[in-house]
Amino acid sequence: MRVAVLGCGNVGGAFVSLLLEDADGIAARSGVRLALAGVAVGDPSRDRPGVPAGLLTGDAKALVEDPAVDVVVELIGGLEPAGSLVRAALSAGRPVVTANKELLAAEGAELSALAAGAGVDLLYEAAVAGAIPILRPLRQSLAGERVRRVMGIVNGTTNFILSRMSESGLGYAEALAEAQDLGYAERDPTADVEGHDAAAKAAILASLAFRCDVRAEQVPREGIAGVSPVDIAFAAQLGYVVKLLAVAERIGDGAQAGAGGEISVRVHPAMLPDSHPLAAVRGAFNAVFVEGEGAGELMLYGRGAGGAPTASAVLGDVVDAAHHLRSGAAGLAVPRAEFAMHPADDLRCAWYLNIDVLDRPGVLAAVATVFGEQRVSIRSMEQLGMGDEARLVFLTHVARQGDVMATLEDLRRLDVVEHVGGVLRVLGDEEDG
Amino acid sequence: MRVAVLGCGNVGGAFVSLLLEDADGIAARSGVRLALAGVAVGDPSRDRPGVPAGLLTGDAKALVEDPAVDVVVELIGGLEPAGSLVRAALSAGRPVVTANKELLAAEGAELSALAAGAGVDLLYEAAVAGAIPILRPLRQSLAGERVRRVMGIVNGTTNFILSRMSESGLGYAEALAEAQDLGYAERDPTADVEGHDAAAKAAILASLAFRCDVRAEQVPREGIAGVSPVDIAFAAQLGYVVKLLAVAERIGDGAQAGAGGEISVRVHPAMLPDSHPLAAVRGAFNAVFVEGEGAGELMLYGRGAGGAPTASAVLGDVVDAAHHLRSGAAGLAVPRAEFAMHPADDLRCAWYLNIDVLDRPGVLAAVATVFGEQRVSIRSMEQLGMGDEARLVFLTHVARQGDVMATLEDLRRLDVVEHVGGVLRVLGDEEDG
Numbered sequence: 001m002r003v004a005v006l007g008c009g010n011v012g013g014a015f016v017s018l019l020l021e022d023a024d025g026i027a028a029r030s031g032v033r034l035a036l037a038g039v040a041v042g043d044p045s046r047d048r049p050g051v052p053a054g055l056l057t058g059d060a061k062a063l064v065e066d067p068a069v070d071v072v073v074e075l076i077g078g079l080e081p082a083g084s085l086v087r088a089a090l091s092a093g094r095p096v097v098t099a100n101k102e103l104l105a106a107e108g109a110e111l112s113a114l115a116a117g118a119g120v121d122l123l124y125e126a127a128v129a130g131a132i133p134i135l136r137p138l139r140q141s142l143a144g145e146r147v148r149r150v151m152g153i154v155n156g157t158t159n160f161i162l163s164r165m166s167e168s169g170l171g172y173a174e175a176l177a178e179a180q181d182l183g184y185a186e187r188d189p190t191a192d193v194e195g196h197d198a199a200a201k202a203a204i205l206a207s208l209a210f211r212c213d214v215r216a217e218q219v220p221r222e223g224i225a226g227v228s229p230v231d232i233a234f235a236a237q238l239g240y241v242v243k244l245l246a247v248a249e250r251i252g253d254g255a256q257a258g259a260g261g262e263i264s265v266r267v268h269p270a271m272l273p274d275s276h277p278l279a280a281v282r283g284a285f286n287a288v289f290v291e292g293e294g295a296g297e298l299m300l301y302g303r304g305a306g307g308a309p310t311a312s313a314v315l316g317d318v319v320d321a322a323h324h325l326r327s328g329a330a331g332l333a334v335p336r337a338e339f340a341m342h343p344a345d346d347l348r349c350a351w352y353l354n355i356d357v358l359d360r361p362g363v364l365a366a367v368a369t370v371f372g373e374q375r376v377s378i379r380s381m382e383q384l385g386m387g388d389e390a391r392l393v394f395l396t397h398v399a400r401q402g403d404v405m406a407t408l409e410d411l412r413r414l415d416v417v418e419h420v421g422g423v424l425r426v427l428g429d430e431e432d433g
Numbered sequence: 434m435r436v437a438v439l440g441c442g443n444v445g446g447a448f449v450s451l452l453l454e455d456a457d458g459i460a461a462r463s464g465v466r467l468a469l470a471g472v473a474v475g476d477p478s479r480d481r482p483g484v485p486a487g488l489l490t491g492d493a494k495a496l497v498e499d500p501a502v503d504v505v506v507e508l509i510g511g512l513e514p515a516g517s518l519v520r521a522a523l524s525a526g527r528p529v530v531t532a533n534k535e536l537l538a539a540e541g542a543e544l545s546a547l548a549a550g551a552g553v554d555l556l557y558e559a560a561v562a563g564a565i566p567i568l569r570p571l572r573q574s575l576a577g578e579r580v581r582r583v584m585g586i587v588n589g590t591t592n593f594i595l596s597r598m599s600e601s602g603l604g605y606a607e608a609l610a611e612a613q614d615l616g617y618a619e620r621d622p623t624a625d626v627e628g629h630d631a632a633a634k635a636a637i638l639a640s641l642a643f644r645c646d647v648r649a650e651q652v653p654r655e656g657i658a659g660v661s662p663v664d665i666a667f668a669a670q671l672g673y674v675v676k677l678l679a680v681a682e683r684i685g686d687g688a689q690a691g692a693g694g695e696i697s698v699r700v701h702p703a704m705l706p707d708s709h710p711l712a713a714v715r716g717a718f719n720a721v722f723v724e725g726e727g728a729g730e731l732m733l734y735g736r737g738a739g740g741a742p743t744a745s746a747v748l749g750d751v752v753d754a755a756h757h758l759r760s761g762a763a764g765l766a767v768p769r770a771e772f773a774m775h776p777a778d779d780l781r782c783a784w785y786l787n788i789d790v791l792d793r794p795g796v797l798a799a800v801a802t803v804f805g806e807q808r809v810s811i812r813s814m815e816q817l818g819m820g821d822e823a824r825l826v827f828l829t830h831v832a833r834q835g836d837v838m839a840t841l842e843d844l845r846r847l848d849v850v851e852h853v854g855g856v857l858r859v860l861g862d863e864e865d866g
Contacts, residue, residue: 007815014727024520025579026577027772028768029577029578029579029644029768029770030576031768041693059487089618131727131729131731132730132731133564133566133574133575133727133731133733135568135574136569136573136574137566137569137570137733140569140752141558141568141569141749141755143752143753143785144459144745144752145745145748146458146746153541183738194775211462220532227733277714277734279713280712281710281714282708285730287732292564293741294451294741294745294748295735295736295738295741295742295745295746296564296742297735298564298565298566299720300570300732300733300734301710301730301731301732302728303728303730303731305529306729308728308729309572309729311727311730312577312728313574313728315573315576315727316576316578319573320576327761327864328760328761335461335464337461337462378614
């Protein structure tokens with residue numbers, strides 16, 4: 001099987017090395033002998049240690065359309081030229097393996113339709129959570145299962161930052177700086193810390209779990225820059241950890257037969273109980289937690305990024321595509337479902353709210369009145385500090401998001417409220433949902 | 434697609450209900466419409482609520498060979514008659530889905546060869562760790578990956594017992610009684626607590642991970658009856674938890690190309706550091722931890738037993754088999770590798786040893802001398818209690834199992850040693866392996 005690789009960066013380089021150095025081992029273990037047909041790069045004249053110069057080409061389009069190529073592996077990333085090359089490969093009847101989350105989160109449905117029409121595979125295990133098997137469990141092992149919710153820690157950078165804040169009491173800026181020093185965060189960390197990366201993965205997870213078409217731009221997101229050490233310390237005291245979650249869930253029972261019903265897809269930090277399996281996912285690790293009606297609770301955990309882990313996931317897909325090519329079976333279309341996006345204001349969960357107040361008699365009564373007016377029921381309250389430092393920390397019962405937002409709006413108007421600090425959803429408790 | 438179900442117990446009943454009650458939903462989600470061709474049971478005259486009497490038959494053989502049947506689902510369990518029926522189905526060219534760990538752990542290689550020869554699927558996601566996707570991640574997502582080690586908590590009964598001992602300080606007998614009261618343990622708990630069930634699953638995991646043929650009878654096992662509350666409490670103090678593990682690992686680098694080399698497959702309780710992902714797997718949950726050379730550390734977590742979760746895994750396999758039937762592709766043979774079984778005495782890991790001694794001067798010197806003579810290096814030692822209750826607790830550095838066993842042998846001969854108590858392997862530390 002001749003494999004064309006597009007892109008030779010971190011993941012591409014690792015994948016090319018794997019094929020060059022361990023072709024015999026791969027053949028022995030998988031039953032498929034993989035040979036490199038070529039590696040398309042921006043500048044083929046640049047020396048790339050370990051990659052024979054004869055394999056490098058600057059003409060990705062020609063490589064993709066070369067009749068001698070069996071499988072195309074796209075590891076360039078971004079929308080273009082990756083999208084055009086993937087479309088060209090699929091149109092030419094070649095299976096495509098990609099790790100390109102941006103492309104899938106923007107055009108996944110169109111590309112899947114193109115692949116199905118051509119009767120070839122479009123596989124992208126590496127696009128979400130690196131080496132963690134997600135695509136096959138959701139597509140195959142849970143085929144037929146009614147998935148209720150998927151919650152993922154799918155961004156290693158933010159999980160590293162939150163873990164450091166939690167373990168060492170660092171502030172956000174310090175933890176981010178440490179992540180940058182260690183190479184876990186980019187110099188411009190926007191894509192990670194503001195949840196763009198997680199939103200693309202949430203769109204892909206939702207599309208897989210509910211067999212529908214969700215795009216990154218439809219995914220509301222909140223980043224982690226507003227999470228303070230105080231919130232993390234208080235969460236710990238209450239038995240919770242703070243994690244940035246990508247959430248995709250079915251709302252109500254309308255969607256039983258796959259048509260109709262609503263889903264909610266979103267990215268935000270949340271408090272999870274210490275006993276929740278996702279709470280133990282530390283540092284740069286990723287995990288995806290799935291709740292199904294028959295299967296119950298599942299979690300898939302592992303390395304979410306890095307050259308070798310991601311290249312391993314790409315290899316699994318390439319072997320699968322090669323098996324399919326050999327047997328003549330691929331591109332099996334699964335029926336697509338249509339879901340409406342559930343309005344964010346109607347979402348229901350418990351909340352953590354941290355409010356700076358003036359320390360004077362009657363403050364709690366004034367604040368509690370606002371909660372009551374908005375039908376937000378308080379589960380527990382604690383006052384921290386005194387005088388200028390007085391702060392009320394609330395946990396609510398499950399409440400409508402719109403009502404909580406209205407509560408915060410009204411609280412900000414109160415004279416006795418100086419500042420609304422941390423606002424975090426609380427998920428994973430038994431009462432939840 | 435017409436599905437024949439053999440057996441209508443806990444899992445069979447749940448699977449039959451699923452097909453009868455949610456055929457439309459399954460069709461909408463999976464693209465495959467499944468109809469029950471029949472349900473073979475021991476006594477078809479017995480009333481089974483929810484199952485139309487016309488579907489019940491006492492003649493499993495005839496059902497399996499009925500030309501109108503597309504997929505056979507074997508949920509009887511045990512070696513016979515399940516084995517004969519599975520062989521009959523495969524020989525007749527019908528794909529088989531089974532949850533039968535005993536059968537697979539005894540005859541998996543022969544059945545796989547039979548399926549490959551007939552060009553049909555033999556799928557058994559439900560045989561190991563219930564609803565947790567294991568088969569596809571190991572077979573497909575990690576195709577080509579060089580797996581180094583698989584460690585699983587694959588028996589919910591023993592994990593429940595150990596969790597209760599750890600959380601509430603119960604003794605083994607009390608925790609077992611509680612598990613029996615709650616229905617987590619059988620009246621005769623032998624298969625669970627002595628590791629027979631875990632050994633069958635270890636054999637299947639090893640066969641999947643290393644694409645070889647391991648049988649349950651080849652798997653050495655130690656149960657949990659000897660684990661005492663003292664050991665669990667001491668483990669907790671040192672930052673460890675005690676878990677019953679099914680372990681399958683490649684020894685050395687000999688097996689790179691899939692031929693030759695050694696593996697070790699075994700079941701035993703072990704201490705894992707609190708920070709290890711498997712340490713957070715509590716109660717009746719299961720998890721499988723995989724270490725691969727490219728993929729790094731992966732963990733798959735979920736419900737290991739129960740009617741609905743297991744039926745969900747069976748459903749995923751049936752949908753897969755149906756897709757394959759429709760596309761005409763199945764039974765792709767993966768090359769098999771040959772491994773020798775690594776001698777248990779040569780295994781290397783750190784150990785926890787708990788030794789009752791007489792409290793008199795020179796005891797530690799006498800004991801330490803024995804360790805030294807057997808080349809077992811001590812990492813830490815602590816004396817607990819005094820007088821008649823004196824006890825020495827050791828953690829060793831990584832040591833050869835044969836040397837540790839010889840040490841224990843020699844210690845038992847010392848006058849000052851009253852009793853060798855807990856003996857536990859310590860896995861999952863950085864020094865490990």
